[in-house]
Amino acid sequence: MCGILGVIDRKGVDEHSLRLMRDTMVHRGPDDAGIWISRNREIGLAHRRLSIIDLSEAGKQPMPSSDGTIQITYNGEIYNYLEVRRNLKEKGYIFTSRSDTEVIINAYKEWGLDCIQKFNGMFAFAIYDENAKVLFLARDRIGKKPLYYVHDHYTSRFTFASEIKALLKDNKVSRDIDFQALNYYFTFGYIPGELCIFKDVRKLLPAHAMIYHLDSGEKKIWCYWDVPVMTNKTASEDKLLEELDSLIEDAVRIRLISDVPLGAFLSGGIDSSIIIAMMSRASNKPVKTFSIGFEDDKYNELPYARIVADYFGTEHYELIVKPDVFSILPDLVRQFDEPFADSSMIPTYYVSKITRGHVTVALSGDGGDEIFGGYLVYRASLFDYYLRRFIPFWIRNGVARAAEYFPDSYSSNNIIKQLVRMGKDIDDVLIERYIHLFFKERQRQRILSDHVRMYLDNVFTAPELSRLYYLNRREGDIINRLTYADLKTYLPDDIMVKVDRMSMLVSLETRAPLLDYRIAEFSFRNIPGDLKVKRTTTKYLLRKLSERNLPRELNIKRKWGFSIPLAEWFRGPLSSQIMEILLGSDNKYCSQTYIKKLLDEHKNGTDHSTRLYTLLVFSLWKEDVIN
Template identity: 40%
Template sequence: MCGIAGFTQIHKPIGDEQLLLRMGEAIRHRGPDAHDSYLDSGVGLHHRRLSIIDLSKAGTQPMHSTCGRYVIVFNGEIYNFIELRQSLENEGHVFQTHTDTEVILALYAKKGRECLGDLNGMFAFAIWDKQTQSLFLARDRIGKKPLYYTFINGDIAFASELKALLAADLVKRTVRLDALYDFFAYQYVPDPKCIFEGVYKLEPGYWLELNAKGHQKQQYWDVSFTQTAIGEDNARGKLKCHIDNATKRRMIADVPLGAFLSGGVDSSGIVATMARQSSKPVTTCSIGFDEERFNETEFALSVARQYETDHHEHTVRDTVAENLEEIVGYFDEPFADPSLVPTYFVSKLARQHVTVALAGDGGDEIFAGYEKYTIDAIENKWRERTPRWLRVRLFPYISKALQHSSVNFLRRTSTFLDALTKDSALAFYQTNAQITDDQWRRISSDSTREQLGIYHPSKLTIDAYTNCDGADHLSRILYTDIKTYLSGDILVKVDRMSMAHSLEVRAPLLDYTLVEFAGSLPSDLKLCNGEKKYLLKSAFRSGLPDDILTRKKMGFSPPVAEWLRDDLKGLAEKALFETNAGLLRFMEIESIKKIWDEHQSAKKDHASLLWSLLMFQLWWNKYMQQT
């Protein structure tokens, strides 16, 4: 696992060795073991290395191909590189190292862009072709590894993290307003946008190539939800094989390896799979909270005991306020998923014992593990069965009449009826959105709304929902979350928080072959009679206790509402109301004060919105205070 950065200077010089070093130093945490640069008249490349495979100096990057034509900087792991290497050796290729990096170079020299179809792993890389003076950038299918870029007078600068571009003064820090609105809607800035104008994130499953004539970008992979008829027993057997193989591939490392263990189905299943394949106890790490309703450590401990793991726990108590500003600093853009806090601490805990950790990420999005899928499926059945004239003409009036009721049941009825008035894609946006249109109008300034015009963040959800080739509603919303929430939130959180501690995290359930298999399964094997992750639980059933498989999902959720009234109250009040920049440029502070007071008095729970506001202001203080 590493950090990469660089630029082309095909049209005019951009930088020198010192600029490359500044870019690399900004992402030193991603690769503390070694660094090096390559610079010629057409390109500058820099690499920070975290040694995982082939710990010798032979694995140092930038790496040159044996023919001398290509130079690569690579961040990630290729899990099938041994098979690919053997195939290339059978064709006569001679390797100088034992790294997956050299395998990518050899494949690219042989197949060009088509090499991406052979790679199974998590990656972001750049390859410079000295002969054609062109730069090839690529990102893995699911979006495990990040890649930012910006264009500069026909050239391009890129990096694993935005802070490398900022350190090189290659980016103007002008906030992109539609990205700001997206952030408050989703709690992250979605691909390909960036919080700054003129900067982009290469989307998962895409490549980008630039030369003197210009640039082109193309998608090379997408997951299909065209379903294949298959019996449950057959599907379960194939799924077990996929999980076993994906886990085995991710246990290859020349450094200590362990696992995150939350006590949920996914991480517990991965630990069970690892234990069966390991000759020694698996190292496991768990995070808990003092508040019992947010604490899963007892479930994690039961799995740890069952498989006799080398188990470690940490309870998050009074350390949040003193660490929050540092945590936010690792996110180059505003990011407000509250589970960033426990992910930071579990990564810190894990790094004390291992360099690589396996995790259960992806199970919920691929196999329908969230409660929202059940609720949304019910809503959609009512939507399909209720005459349109009734939904469009009558339901809006009833919903509006009930929305301010003091009775919870009537307010929930209002929300349900309002959802039925919308089409399926827009209703799913409302399910995912962390801010309502009324809240946005309440907190945003007139100037902000005027500049945004007709733009609305629902476009992201609607576009993804529409692009899915699946025939049923569940397939479309799973696809939507894979293309948005998974890559834009979950994987960003894990990447930044793990790399903050120079820890590599691997996710077996996100092996692209497993994702493709899951996409092909009938929807009733994912959500079956209200049971979420039906087939995945069935595949794990023989190895996990019933209380893990049947208990209600808790998620990696910290007690944000309580924090804002207690541990974080002082920090939040200072950040939100003792500032002359940041939120003031886009929001109505008096409206935010009223929302804050309502939350403090416990009249209403505004935790999600206030947390997003706090995260934005802390980000601003870190990255914009000099502007």
């Protein structure tokens, strides 16, 4: 894993500035660093290297082609690079290194922009083609590796980087806040799509590529991949299980290629446990596994992780996380460069830290929920769907109208919410149910200050992006439409961001076999929704597969994930600290009165831990980056 950077400037690229920008990402690549600047000094590329494959100087970046007309800076791993390399050698290409970087260069020379269709991996790269005078940028299909850019249309200056902090080191990049992005942050806890918290900065979306023309200063962006709609509706459950077992086994196998020590995260849940099972199949020595737990038994999954570790005879390591998060939280928040309120960043950091003490690469179970229907909200959405099919509209509408007359004090009651939903359109209900809103529209109107609301023109509806993906997937069933929306929003913009930043903070490369694009395509093409969520059972098909591979005493019905006892911490050992941070400084973005109300209600028993954490992260980020 690495950090990449590039600057195009007709006035000339300053090498000192390029070096400073590059070295903000030293954590992404502590092993080596490089810079290349064109002869006319109009383009500069930079790289920070975490050596994984071909540890020699031959793998150094930015890397030139054999004739010197192409330069690449690249972050990630191409897992099928040996296969692509063999294909290219048959076509006459000569290789001087064992690195996958050189494979990308020659693949581009052979297939041009279509080379990305040949790669199975996680990647973000930039290729400068001197003859064509273009910069070609691409990001992997799922969005595992990040790529941010700034394009000044007036000066034709273009910069890109793996992390926003590198772009902000350039004094030509404004730190003005994008208030619509801020609105999204308080809605979802993350900023979705191509938006960033800073007006000038944008993300290249997953499965997208870009061409920037140096002569004209124009760019073109396109989507090069998407999962298919369901076409195979006749395959039996046993046949699907056989194919899925083979696919996951191969996805794990190709992710075991490494010239440095390798291990795996283990929570004791289905996803990570299946990965351990497949790693044990492929390895002739014990797998190194790493787990974290909490003193509160309700959140502690270490006993389940030990069952799996003992069953497969792994070399197992554990760490108990204690509520001293304020000692590390400012550093974690800083690493994201923009507000990011997924509290599981904390356990992800700790499991990455303990893992990095023993290995450089770790496999994880990320993606199982989005690809195979693991979230409880899918089950609840299915309930809503069938409820509307079997209860006549006139009954549902009458009940909903009556429920609207309940006083506001009843608004948080789940039964009242269900009654009000009964009169709504099914798509509206499913989207409302599916999207987890940190602050709903009425709450955002109260939490955001007059200053922010002025820029938003009092428009607070933020779930349009998820709605768009869901509604555009008309061909699928309810579950496949919802998982598709997650694949396009929550997975790349929350889960992948969290794992990348927290693992890279300790210079650890993570690999997610369940997010192999072949598995994603297989799932959406072949697995109907009722084999993802079957009655009350989520992730049904993957659970059936786990019965073939995992110990019987493992309780695979539970689901915690990387949860932490945030509500308890905010009422107990961390209560005074969070109050001091949230109320102790001027805040032109949020209402202090409403913050105080949330703190008081949480102390008295109402669980506002998610909202308070969202405000806490924003406050820490604002003090560090803006103030």
